[in-house]
Amino acid sequence: xxxxxxxxxxxxxxxxxxxxxxxxxxxxxxxxxxxxxxxxxxxxxxxxxxxxxxxxxxxxxxxxxxxxxxxxxxxxxxxxxxxxxxxxxxxxxxxxxxxxxxxxxxxxxxxxxxxxxxxxxxxxxxxxxxxxxxxxxxxxxxxxxxxxxxxxxxxxxxxxxxxxxxxxxxxxxxxxxxxxxxxxxxxxxxxxxxxxxxxxxxxxxxxxxxxxxxxxxxxxxxx
Numbered sequence: 001x002x003x004x005x006x007x008x009x010x011x012x013x014x015x016x017x018x019x020x021x022x023x024x025x026x027x028x029x030x031x032x033x034x035x036x037x038x039x040x041x042x043x044x045x046x047x048x049x050x051x052x053x054x055x056x057x058x059x060x061x062x063x064x065x066x067x068x069x070x071x072x073x074x075x076x077x078x079x080x081x082x083x084x085x086x087x088x089x090x091x092x093x094x095x096x097x098x099x100x101x102x103x104x105x106x107x108x109x110x111x112x113x114x115x116x117x118x119x120x121x122x123x124x125x126x127x128x129x130x131x132x133x134x135x136x137x138x139x140x141x142x143x144x145x146x147x148x149x150x151x152x153x154x155x156x157x158x159x160x161x162x163x164x165x166x167x168x169x170x171x172x173x174x175x176x177x178x179x180x181x182x183x184x185x186x187x188x189x190x191x192x193x194x195x196x197x198x199x200x201x202x203x204x205x206x207x208x209x210x211x212x213x214x215x216x217x218x219x220x221x222x223x
Contacts, residue, residue, distance in 0.1 A: 017044040023052070095117040096117060
């Protein structure tokens with residue numbers, strides 16, 4: 001029996017494939033993604049970049065529908081800055097879908113503020129990645145379930161912001177200074193430094209100096 005492929009109904013044409021650029025600084029990861037996406041219907045990988053700068057250049061040259069962007073790229077321009085330049089430079093015509101192993105509140109917030117349409121973790125199943133790519137191409141938000149949960153939690157209970165003085169003290173704390181040294185550096189009394197530290201701990205949800213510094217680094221609170 002002769003097998004025939006299904007055809008589109010008369011008068012209807014198949015939608016154009018999503019044109020996609022890969023950006024990851026690991027060649028093996030790019031090769032794996034390229035092979036995976038090559039098996040996906042309706043997705044066409046039109047370019048690859050191993051740095052943020054190259055991704056920005058390819059996005060401007062090829063004007064793909066989606067750039068699949070890693071965050072940590074090992075060069076002067078990380079994925080967040082590349083995302084910001086791509087979305088600004090294309091006027092929103094090119095959508096950026098972050099695909100990363102990092103799911104901290106700080107990374108998620110920075111990527112979304114930079115203009116990312118979606119944020120996925122590399123642990124996602126292939127079919128979820130394919131769906132997210134098509135959603136991003138259409139301008140719809142695509143978030144991994146754990147990321148969506150973190151976003152919702154943060155929106156429901158936003159963390160109070162630090163004052164300029166608290167940021168100053170946190171910066172000195174990160175340098176390893178004692179309360180006395182911080183007081184001398186900022187021309188404050190030790191009692192005032194202790195009061196500010198207590199407020200910093202409350203706002204960051206920690207109870208130790210090391211914990212405050214760790215959260216500050218994770219959430220990019222330090223200069």
